[in-house]
Amino acid sequence: KLKMSAPTKPVVAVFVGNEGVEAAGSTTVQALHAVAGNTIHIRVVVRKPNQALPEWTKWGCEVLVHDVRRPGIEKIFQDDCNAAFWATPTTQDRVQLTEKFLVGCIDNGIDFPVVLSATGAGSREAVHLQAAGDVEALCQRLAGKKVKEQFWDKGKQVLQPIVLRTALYYESLYAFLPTLKLGQLYLPISPNGRAPFVSLTDVGEVAAEILMRPDKWANKTLDLSCGTFSGGDLARSLTMHARDGGVKFETIDAAVAEAVYLQGGLSPWISKANAQLVAFYSGSSHGDTSDVQSVLGRKPTPFAKFAKGLKPHIQSDRPVQVPSFVTSFASGGGSGTNAKPVAADAVGGADSGEESRSAVSAAVSAAAALAARDSSLMVTLTATVADGSSLKEVLESWVSEAETQSKVQMLECFASPGNAQIQVLARHGGAEQFSEHIKAVGEQMGPLVKLLEGPPAMRVCGLVTSHLADVIGQIPGRSGFQKFKKFAGFTNYTFTESGVPQGRRHGIMISGVATVREGKLDELKELVVSTLIPPLEGHGMAPPLAYEWYVSGDGSQVAWFEKHANADDAVGIARKAAATMQRIADDCVEMPAEIAVTGSASPDLLAVLGPLRPVVYDKLAGFTRYGL
Secondary structure (H helix, E strand, O other): OOOEOOOOOEEEEEEOOHHHOOHHHHHHHHHHHHHHOOOOEEEEEEOOHHHOOHHHHHOOOEEEEOOOOOOOOHHHHOOOEEEEEEOOOOOOOHHHHHHHHHHHHHHOOOOEEEEEEEOOOOOOOOHHHHHHHHHHHHHHHHOOOEOOOOOOOOOOOEOOOEEEEEOEEHHHHHHHHHHHHOOEEEEOOOOOOOEEEEOHHHHHHHHHHHHHOHHHHOOOEEEEOOOEEOHHHHHHHHHHHOOOOOOEEEEOOHHHHHHHHHHOOOOHHHHHHHHHHHHHHHOOOOOOOOOHHHHHOOOOOOHHHHHHHHHHHHHOOOOOOOOHHHHHHHOEOOOHHHOOEOOEOOOOOOOOOHHHEOOOHHHHOOOHHHHHHOOOEEEEEEEEEOOOOOHHHHHHHHHHHHHHHOOOOEEEEEEOHHHOEEEEEEEEOOHHHHHHHHHHHHHHHHHHHOOEOOOOEEEEEOOOOHHHHHHHOOOOOOOOOEEEEEEEEEEOOEEOOOOOOOOOOOOEEEEEEEEEOOOOHHHHHHHHHHHHOHHHOOOOOOOOOEEEEEEEOOOOEEEEEEEEOOHHHHHHHHHHHHHHHHHHHHHOEOOOOEEEEEEOOOHHHHHHHHHHOOEEEEEEEEEEOEEO
């Protein structure tokens, strides 16, 4: 039962957290407001004032600020609250924080703490699940402890915890919108594995139902799942309900997942723990049973319903507003190529920053970093020069105009010996930025096109929207372009929109394109993702500024792009990658490939790259806006 606070309404407390968008807590508040907003008083607890969502006060919720590490929790409960929701933080001290919350409940008369846990809690094969098991053991140990009698209490009062074990959230897929727009779903679920998922709506409604009638569920542990899914199941449903052109699933193995978590901004310990969790779920049967229907009286929300809700976001060329309670899944912490998606379930009392990312939702966020980086565009123009006498002057004029009139992040122009061929490399923050660049300086390409033997060949690597394709058609002398999508790689810098370049200058760039041998695309991808990329991200040497691989829409070609601070760094990376690149050349692609080296290439670098027969280009004009 819920005890009444003076004069008429029961009071429930919901501890939500960092940035005010902790998913389970926020959906619980929303569900409470929807089903009982006029009959109960909702007290939302945040750790900092700016973490509150504006709709809470509009709904009539009381918003209080408290960190459980500090004294004063009695001011939250106020002798009028009998049930409280606690979303357990993903921090290394989560058990200690939960204990502070539960002791606060005992000391202040809260009979029914509702505590968030995870599907598979107690397994010793994953750090997150070990911690979830320890939290549940703590609830069991304190269950039955006498709690403080409040003014309105009658009879004996004891602590009666209610534990909610949640699976992975459907809503985590909001972080994958950039790659879903490309028709690609990357998840760290093994090819033959299945993972449990649940709708945030179901979690919020279950929590709300329990908070309103907690005595019915006292001392119970409930499993919240909408079923288990393979990566193929998710992709097929997205194909049927969310993307007209279809969605293809590709798995990321645990080692790559851990590396991508690190690239996405998570700490080493939580990156490893997330990878462990993925591996555990992929090889387990957890999530096959669920208590959602027993609590709500209806079946769990099917994934197809969620997929239909994603369709406007996937099909639209422009951003579509997402619900506030999933903002943490859909937005990044950075910009450009280093955007860091936040899948946060941090709660009141949790640390802000990397350690407060959700153990549950982050299990599928390994590809979120890939998704964010895929929102950028890498554009390459190549052409044969008919008249090179004024080529440098024309390029300098065009580049100068672009530097002042557009927000292009990189625009670098190179020529082979004797100005026989040119190569232009450009990076844009996304389809919209590229469209604006074309509108601003596209016409200025006219004088350049007049110096060429024919229209330049164009490769666009990244998300090409229909609007962008129309705008590209306005470029003078354009005869068509190839679309590529990114499947592997990383960057070690961020771009700025203006100002002087900061950090190390791009001393060397290496780019290439090759035809894939029939039936060898999957083998090539496996070599790049699992063997080529991981050793290049540090490990005692200067990593590349960028090392990125792309595949054409029909899978017939691959392209790659490298940036290095200087020739010595490029030599170190080339030697590290030589064995794998030789395997790719021997087994997966047709040789010779088209490989260009731009910048001050040293004899050592050319010697290492010699078997690949590169063409050396000299820089004629250009700039890059970036910092490390």
